[in-house]
Amino acid sequence: MSVKQGLLALLAEEPMYGARLRSEFEARTGGTWPLNVGQVYTTLARLERDGLVEPVGGSDDEGRIAYRLTAAGLSEIESWWLTPVDRDSTPRDELVIKLALAVTAPGVDVQRVVQAQRTATLRHLRDLTRLKSRASDEPSANDVAWLLVLENLLFAAEAEVRWLDHVESTLSRMPAAAVRRASAVDAVAGPSDTPRTAAALPKGARA
Amino acid sequence: MSADTAPVLVLDDVSRVHGEGETEVVALSHASLTVARGELVAVMGPSGSGKSSLLNLAGGLDRATSGRVVVEGVDVASLDARGLAALRRRSIGFVFQDLNLIPSLTAAENIGLPLELDGWSVRRARSQALDALDRLRLRELADRYPDQMSGGQQQRVAIARALVGERTLVLADEPTGALDSHTGEGVLKILRQRCDAGAAGLLVTHEARHAAWADRVVFLRDGVVVDETGTAPTADSLLTEAR
Numbered sequence A: 001m002s003v004k005q006g007l008l009a010l011l012a013e014e015p016m017y018g019a020r021l022r023s024e025f026e027a028r029t030g031g032t033w034p035l036n037v038g039q040v041y042t043t044l045a046r047l048e049r050d051g052l053v054e055p056v057g058g059s060d061d062e063g064r065i066a067y068r069l070t071a072a073g074l075s076e077i078e079s080w081w082l083t084p085v086d087r088d089s090t091p092r093d094e095l096v097i098k099l100a101l102a103v104t105a106p107g108v109d110v111q112r113v114v115q116a117q118r119t120a121t122l123r124h125l126r127d128l129t130r131l132k133s134r135a136s137d138e139p140s141a142n143d144v145a146w147l148l149v150l151e152n153l154l155f156a157a158e159a160e161v162r163w164l165d166h167v168e169s170t171l172s173r174m175p176a177a178a179v180r181r182a183s184a185v186d187a188v189a190g191p192s193d194t195p196r197t198a199a200a201l202p203k204g205a206r207a
Numbered sequence B: 001m002s003a004d005t006a007p008v009l010v011l012d013d014v015s016r017v018h019g020e021g022e023t024e025v026v027a028l029s030h031a032s033l034t035v036a037r038g039e040l041v042a043v044m045g046p047s048g049s050g051k052s053s054l055l056n057l058a059g060g061l062d063r064a065t066s067g068r069v070v071v072e073g074v075d076v077a078s079l080d081a082r083g084l085a086a087l088r089r090r091s092i093g094f095v096f097q098d099l100n101l102i103p104s105l106t107a108a109e110n111i112g113l114p115l116e117l118d119g120w121s122v123r124r125a126r127s128q129a130l131d132a133l134d135r136l137r138l139r140e141l142a143d144r145y146p147d148q149m150s151g152g153q154q155q156r157v158a159i160a161r162a163l164v165g166e167r168t169l170v171l172a173d174e175p176t177g178a179l180d181s182h183t184g185e186g187v188l189k190i191l192r193q194r195c196d197a198g199a200a201g202l203l204v205t206h207e208a209r210h211a212a213w214a215d216r217v218v219f220l221r222d223g224v225v226v227d228e229t230g231t232a233p234t235a236d237s238l239l240t241e242a243r
């Protein structure tokens, strides 16, 4: 997703000028994606060039120009709502890479790596939970948006802790020697008699 | 130390060993932990790591092989069976991993029981029990027997019982086990409020989402405390509050 879709979605409701688009965008995405006005105007210029938006009349007393969607802009945003988000399936997450390397690197105490991360993620989860518990019982529409963004972060942190638990229990069931023996070379060599380690898994998953 | 800042629970180098020789099992090994008034501490760790053992020792349900367990300034080893029972009735609320409501008593009677045992009149105990049920929005269950309630309802009644009266130490072992996520969250909120109001709480859980309600998390592995998340500064800047 880009700022482009965000602005189109807002303009589908009513014409707005740049500063208003910026504040609406921030308020309605739970403040997770701050924009600067410059970004908004360059995006509007590109959308106008592509025929997706057009100015409504001239500038007002304060020199602001409101924009509205064209028919092409409207159909663009309608198809965006229903198009599933395409996720890059290759794990590029630093934590995933770090643990994959830790499992095969000699002399790295993977359990400590796991524990250090889990401690940090649990703290993060706790802070998110505190924020959430402050939410009002009768939230406004923007509060609900904020809450849903917050919940998404909670679920992500929770999933990370569960995965770390899983890594830990997988490794604890394996003889220490097997973990160390499974060097990057073994992983590349494919199935063998040696127990499969976490490092070998993404390879199988990709096949 | 004043009464307000004195810890409610102190475990000092506590070990619990079952059996001996070949069959020896070390359930808990040299664990130390302090829980202050107003604090909720979560205990996490793999199955068999000693979480329930720690809780049972903290609640005086089991005796340590070595080390000291101090509740409200009293070393539980110094108490005889009656003294210990009185401490448990008055100061400690328990929610067990497997529910243990008494089948022949209604929800309200189950909740009021520790108060009655402590010499309260049946009437006063019932009125306290109904208050506890109200707080959990379970008033309609007051006169049902355990086998007339769902597992989740029994769980919440067990929680009401742990919170009834003036308990200062609440020990909960997987209290959200049989509950759906919304109800489970409600229970944690109540536990959190109880602690914010001055109780000390110890919560065993497998779920990070639930541990997140605690101020600290203690990790156990093979009976050993391997880590504690300290009270880090809260990252309130994580999300700007859009309002």
Ligand SMILES: Nc1ncnc2c1ncn2[C@@H]1O[C@H](COP(=O)(O)OP(=O)(O)OP(=O)(O)O)[C@@H](O)[C@H]1O
Pocket: B018, B019, B025, B026, B027, B045, B046, B047, B048, B049, B050, B051, B052, B053, B054, B097
């Ligand atoms: N009465 C007993 N006799 C012998 N061993 C025991 C006894 N009670 C507990 N243990 C052992 O002590 C260890 C810790 O048990 P505990 O019940 O504290 O684990 P736990 O962390 O609560 O696990 P779970 O998450 O499965 O509830 C286990 O190995 C268990 O088998």
Ligand SMILES: [Mg+2]
Pocket: B051, B052, B053, B097, B173
């Ligand atoms: Mg247990």
